[in-house]
Amino acid sequence: MAEAVDYKQIGSRPVRPDGLDKVTGRAQFGADTVLPNMIHGKVLRSPHAHAKLLSIDVSGALALPGVFAAISGADFPGGGIEGEVGGEGGGTLDDVAKNVMARDKVLYHGHAVAAVAAATPMLAEAALAAIKVEYEPLAPVLDVLEAMAPDATLVDENNYTKLPEKPEHPSNVANQGRLERGNIEEGFAAADVVVEREFKCPMAHQGYIEPQACVASIDEQGRGTVWCSTQGHFEFRAATSKMLGKNLADLKFVPKEIGGGFGGKTVVYLEPLAVMLSEKSGRPVKMALNREEVFRATGPASASVARIKVGAKRDGTITAAHAWIAYEAGAFEGAPYMPGAMAIFAPYQLENFLVETFDVLVNKPKVAAYRAPGAPQSMHAFECALDEIAQLLDTDPIDLRLHNAADEGTQSPYGPKFPPIGFKACLEAAKAHRNYLAPVPEGAGRGVAAGFWFNVGLQSSAEVHINENGTVMVIEGSPDIGGSRASMCLMAAETLGIEYEHVRAQVADTDSTGFCNVTGGSRTTFATGMAVTRACEDVIAECKKRAAMTWGLDEDQVEWEDGQAIPGPGVNADVKPLSLANLAGKAAKTGGPIQGRASLNAQGAGASFSVNFGDLRVDQETGKVDVLSYTAVQDAGKAIHPAYVEGQMQGGAAQGLGWALNEEYIFNDQGVLENPGFLDYRIPVCSDLPMIDTAIVEVANPSHPYGVRGVGETPIVAPLAVATNAVSRAIDKRVGELPLSPPNLLDVIDGDE
Amino acid sequence: MAQVTLPDDWAAATGGTRVLEITADDFRDLRLRLTEQWPDLGVLLDRCAVAIDGQIYQDAFMEALEPDSEVFFMPRIEGG
Numbered sequence: 001m002a003e004a005v006d007y008k009q010i011g012s013r014p015v016r017p018d019g020l021d022k023v024t025g026r027a028q029f030g031a032d033t034v035l036p037n038m039i040h041g042k043v044l045r046s047p048h049a050h051a052k053l054l055s056i057d058v059s060g061a062l063a064l065p066g067v068f069a070a071i072s073g074a075d076f077p078g079g080g081i082e083g084e085v086g087g088e089g090g091g092t093l094d095d096v097a098k099n100v101m102a103r104d105k106v107l108y109h110g111h112a113v114a115a116v117a118a119a120t121p122m123l124a125e126a127a128l129a130a131i132k133v134e135y136e137p138l139a140p141v142l143d144v145l146e147a148m149a150p151d152a153t154l155v156d157e158n159n160y161t162k163l164p165e166k167p168e169h170p171s172n173v174a175n176q177g178r179l180e181r182g183n184i185e186e187g188f189a190a191a192d193v194v195v196e197r198e199f200k201c202p203m204a205h206q207g208y209i210e211p212q213a214c215v216a217s218i219d220e221q222g223r224g225t226v227w228c229s230t231q232g233h234f235e236f237r238a239a240t241s242k243m244l245g246k247n248l249a250d251l252k253f254v255p256k257e258i259g260g261g262f263g264g265k266t267v268v269y270l271e272p273l274a275v276m277l278s279e280k281s282g283r284p285v286k287m288a289l290n291r292e293e294v295f296r297a298t299g300p301a302s303a304s305v306a307r308i309k310v311g312a313k314r315d316g317t318i319t320a321a322h323a324w325i326a327y328e329a330g331a332f333e334g335a336p337y338m339p340g341a342m343a344i345f346a347p348y349q350l351e352n353f354l355v356e357t358f359d360v361l362v363n364k365p366k367v368a369a370y371r372a373p374g375a376p377q378s379m380h381a382f383e384c385a386l387d388e389i390a391q392l393l394d395t396d397p398i399d400l401r402l403h404n405a406a407d408e409g410t411q412s413p414y415g416p417k418f419p420p421i422g423f424k425a426c427l428e429a430a431k432a433h434r435n436y437l438a439p440v441p442e443g444a445g446r447g448v449a450a451g452f453w454f455n456v457g458l459q460s461s462a463e464v465h466i467n468e469n470g471t472v473m474v475i476e477g478s479p480d481i482g483g484s485r486a487s488m489c490l491m492a493a494e495t496l497g498i499e500y501e502h503v504r505a506q507v508a509d510t511d512s513t514g515f516c517n518v519t520g521g522s523r524t525t526f527a528t529g530m531a532v533t534r535a536c537e538d539v540i541a542e543c544k545k546r547a548a549m550t551w552g553l554d555e556d557q558v559e560w561e562d563g564q565a566i567p568g569p570g571v572n573a574d575v576k577p578l579s580l581a582n583l584a585g586k587a588a589k590t591g592g593p594i595q596g597r598a599s600l601n602a603q604g605a606g607a608s609f610s611v612n613f614g615d616l617r618v619d620q621e622t623g624k625v626d627v628l629s630y631t632a633v634q635d636a637g638k639a640i641h642p643a644y645v646e647g648q649m650q651g652g653a654a655q656g657l658g659w660a661l662n663e664e665y666i667f668n669d670q671g672v673l674e675n676p677g678f679l680d681y682r683i684p685v686c687s688d689l690p691m692i693d694t695a696i697v698e699v700a701n702p703s704h705p706y707g708v709r710g711v712g713e714t715p716i717v718a719p720l721a722v723a724t725n726a727v728s729r730a731i732d733k734r735v736g737e738l739p740l741s742p743p744n745l746l747d748v749i750d751g752d753e
Numbered sequence: 754m755a756q757v758t759l760p761d762d763w764a765a766a767t768g769g770t771r772v773l774e775i776t777a778d779d780f781r782d783l784r785l786r787l788t789e790q791w792p793d794l795g796v797l798l799d800r801c802a803v804a805i806d807g808q809i810y811q812d813a814f815m816e817a818l819e820p821d822s823e824v825f826f827m828p829r830i831e832g833g
Contacts, residue, residue: 164765177828178761206833263833338828369833415758415825416804454830458811521832603810703808713832 005638009493010706013643014500016486018257027257030213030229031288038215039068041270041277041287042124044114044131045297046106049140049363049671050155053104053133056114060130066119067127068281073103073113075276077245085239085267091334091366097243099332099366100272106135107155107331108363109672110296112269117277117285140363140671144305144328147172147362155331155361174333175359177341179413187320187352191311193392199381200737201720202664203303203328205295206370207655207683210259212298213288216274220282223250226275229258231265231479232518237510243272251275254509255479262655263369266518269298295676299368300665302327302335306381312389316403320352321345321385325378327359330366335359336374339454342414343375343717344382346452347423347609348404353413363671369520371652372453372713376659376720380738383449383721388734397448397725398431398611422635422699422709423450423609429695430611430633441628444617445729451610451634451717455710456521457602461514462531464492464539466594470581472496474505474535477516478528482712483644487525488532490640491706495536497563498580514599522710525640526701527602533705538596546590547578604703608711610634612653612718616726620749623742625661625727631693632718637701637709645711650692652715658684659716660723662739755783755822760801763826766793776820780805780813783824802829 021027058070076097083093102111114131118124141153152172160166161173188194210229218224230236233253241248258265270287278285289298306325312318323344327335337357345353357378390397405427406412408420430436430448440446465473474488485505493500516528544558547565551558557571564577587594614630632649639645662682666674675681700707720738727745728734735748754774764771768791777783780803788795803813804825810816811829818824 164762180761261833266833339830339832342827342830369831371833373833414827416809416823416827417807419807453832454809456811456831458831518831521830523832601812604808 007494009490009500010638010640011642012490012500013641014486016483017489017505018480018485022257029210029259030256032256033215033227033286035215035217035284038284038286039117039119039281040121040124041115041117041274041285042121042128043112043273043293044128046102046109046111046113048106048135048137049109050138051106051135052138053102053106053113054136055134057132058114060132061116061127064123064127064130066123067116068283069117069277070127070131071115071273071276071280073101076101076243081242083242085235091332093239093242095332095334096239096267100243100269108365110293110365111331112297115273115277117281141172142362142364142667142671144303144326144360144362147360148326148358155363159361172361173358174329174361175337177338177357179341179355180353181350181413182352184320184322184352184354188311190313191319192314193389194309194311195385195388196309197385197734198736199306199308199384201304201377201380202738203300203364204659204663205300205681206260206262206264207658208260208262208264211289211291211294212265212269214270214274215284215286216271216278217284218275218278222246222279224278225252225254226271227254227256228271229265230255231258231261231481231520233479234477234510234515235518236268236271239268240272240275244275252509252511255507258479258481261481262371263373263520264299266369266520267299291678292676295681296673297365299330299366301370301373302329302367302377304328304377306378308381308385310382310385310389312393314393316393316395316400318348318350318404321350321382322353323355323378323381325357325381327357327374327377328362328364328367329359330362330364332366333359333361335367340374340378343452344378345413347406347450349406349410350413364667371655371716375453375717376656379451379717380720380724383718384724387448387725398427401450402427419606420699420702421607421609422697425697425699426609426611426633426635429697430613430631433631433633433695435629435631435693436613441615441617443730444615444628445726446613446615447722447724447726447729448611448613449718449721449725451612451714452607453522453713453717454607455526455605455713456523457527457605458517458521458523459601460516460528460531461599462528462535463513463595463597464532464535466539466580466584468584470502470579470584472498472503474503474532475508475513476505476528476532477508477513478524479519480507481519482648483641484519484524484528487529487640487644491529491533492536495533496539496580497561522608522712523605526605526704526708526710529640529708530602530704531598531600534598534600535596538598539594542594542596543580543583546583546594549590550578550586551575604701606637606701606703606709608635608709608714610714610718612722614722614726616723616730618727618730618745620731623745623749625740625745627657627689629690630657631695632715633695633697634711634714635697635699635709636711637704638698638707639696640706640708642696645696646694648711649694649715653692653719654684654689656716656719657689657723660720660738660740662741664739754820755818755824757783757824759826763794763797766797767791777818779818780816783818800829801826
């Protein structure tokens with residue numbers, strides 16, 4: 001394990017710089033932009049889950065007073081669009097364009113078919129009613145297993161499974177993945193116990209509180225600005241410009257404060273429509289989804305069916321594991337079938353395994369990324385099977401995992417050997433935690449599970465400007481979803497050797513800073529933090545140069561220590577140290593303003609592992625589950641701002657428990673979502689959960705200057721299996737289907753298993 | 754020579770070869786040698802990530818290879 005390093009700023013817990021604005025309502029979110037002469041856009045959505053679009057006539061809408069523009073799929077440029085959208089569930093830009101506005105078919109209930117812009121939202125609604133659409137309804141396919149059947153209705157008649165050799169017939173399977181090592185038959189033959197189960201996870205939404213919203217203001221030359229709620233304004237600009245055939249440089253995208261994303265705001269829904277409506281109408285156009293539209297038409301996480309078989313010896317050694325997992329993609333390909341396959345066995349050393357995964361089209365909304373996409377579903381299956389193995393072997397579930405745990409040098413299931421990782425440290429921290437040492441409350445069950453996510457780096461840019469008084473402005477392009485501005489300030493302060501209070505950070509628009517990939521993949525503190533650190537090092541180099549100039553020394557005779565330039569060891573110079581403020585105040589005489597910058601494609605993101613456990617009690621008469629206690633342990637590499645890391649762990653635990661206990665999309669047999677609102681789609685509220693206890697493990701990532709590992713994705717992975725394992729132990733029956741809602745649990749409690 | 758492991762589903766493009774040894778100074782050199790041998794790999798190589806000695810690169814270009822380097826090609830991961 002890497003040695004802990006004591007920092008002066010990093011690891012402290014300053015108040016978040018955006019906190020006061022957010023709690024007082026001053027913060028400006030996507031729907032808060034208001035411009036002179038602004039009008040309002042609305043979307044007409046399909047009443048069918050699957051139908052041919054025979055005709056669309058928008059003339060009735062355009063004839064209404066106060067209606068300025070109306071568009072349909074025919075207004076979009078023809079031809080395929082090259083490129084892909086960032087993030088799992090992004091898919092091809094061509095598919096995303098057809099998701100933004102249907103062309104010749106509607107593929108799910110709520111699919112956009114037309115849009116209007118009018119003087120008021122009410123007029124826009126009235127205009128939608130005046131649009132005539134002719135449909136030829138088709139039978140929808142709504143179940144992943146039915147969709148995989150040879151005679152299934154086809155969502156896309158032109159979809160052929162992407163295999164090395166093109167299949168003879170189209171199908172609903174868009175992609176399939178396979179990872180294999182060793183010989184599972186031999187492994188199962190060597191096992192003393194074998195568990196074989198089927199697990200189902202429902203389609204679940206990210207549940208961000210702020211619906212998608214934007215304002216577009218485009219001039220008569222087709223140039224303009226879009227203010228929006230996004231995890232990545234550069235990629236939104238790229239997607240919008242490509243879909244509309246516009247020059248990317250003609251559009252400026254301004255990221256507003258964001259009220260949650262969790263992966264769901266990595267893809268565009270409204271922005272291309274608002275730009276087109278603004279260009280046609282000559283006015284700024286605001287568009288904002290309502291909650292029902294968010295559920296019906298934005299991307300949730302995939303539903304899945306997982307079949308798992310695991311064998312182990314009496315000493316706990318896993319001898320073989322076989323997983324078969326089908327993920328629902330929704331109406332277009334893009335389910336996270338490969339991340340799910342690569343993650344499922346990642347925490348363990350397995351000699352024999354086979355994972356087969358499938359990306360399957362169904363007539364439901366196109367899925368999008370949701371924290372660690374694909375991993376919660378696949379790891380739920382394996383972590384539940386492991387718990388049953390632990391029961392069969394009468395061993396502690398943490399000990400079973402420790403016996404098989406991956407460590408530095410272990411070959412991961414997806415190929416490379418792990419660099420330093422913190423899984424064993426998490427298991428040991430969990431086992432020693434006071435909550436684990438406490439007895440399981442009467443009538444409850446204790447569930448244990450592991451979580452994992454790869455984490456990524458990708459491209460980031462940052463500039464650091466030294467103000468005239470030595471205070472510091474950090475400019476970066478990563479929308480702040482989880483507190484990254486504070487983390488950037490802490491890393492800048494640490495690197496420069498100054499106090500946190502002297503640093504400010506701003507997320508700049510696409511015209512004002514260099515390219516940054518989306519805030520996603522747990523990459524921002526790692527990658528943008530690396531860019532900020534390098535930009536600060538650029539500043540330090542310049543400061544040393546200015547100090548050398550001031551003192552008449554060579555640059556290599558000057559060092560930077562505790563926020564000031566000093567003569568290096570052995571340099572005979574009778575001078576006083578020059579602080580950042582000293583140097584900034586004299587900058588006019590030494591070459592002008594001091595600034596640093598860095599652009600990079602960050603490599604070496606370190607994987608983050610977690611171990612979660614919780615005590616859950618089941619009311620055997622009603623099926624209601626109470627979470628009595630919950631503890632999340634996770635390796636953060638180095639927690640730059642520990643309170644934010646704990647917040648990520650707690651938020652992910654709450655979301656994962658919601659997915660496990662109650663959240664699910666409920667479709668009728670025509671593919672109409674029957675619970676498109678928070679009353680019927682039940683995310684956890686404060687009264688549903690106890691305080692989530694956290695324990696941060698710090699095994700430094702050697703590829704980051706401060707040892708950072710991303711922490712945003714991993715926290716949602718383990719809770720699904722923690723809940724299932726706890727409930728299974730509480731009722732003494734293994735449960736396979738989520739959510740663990742009262743009706744589902746009563747079926748299990750009253751069943752025969 | 755670097756030991757290179759290709760994904761299972763590239764077997765059609767490589768005639769079944771999955772693991773091979775290649776002498777190359779850096780990733781660009783390695784990519785060149787792979788596409789010289791199997792031209793169809795070009796598109797696949799551009800769409801994937803690569804791990805060199807345990808370090809995962811989403812967009813590798815000139816990364817150095819040691820004589821005993823272990824190289825794995827894998828799908829790109831992004832996340833939410």
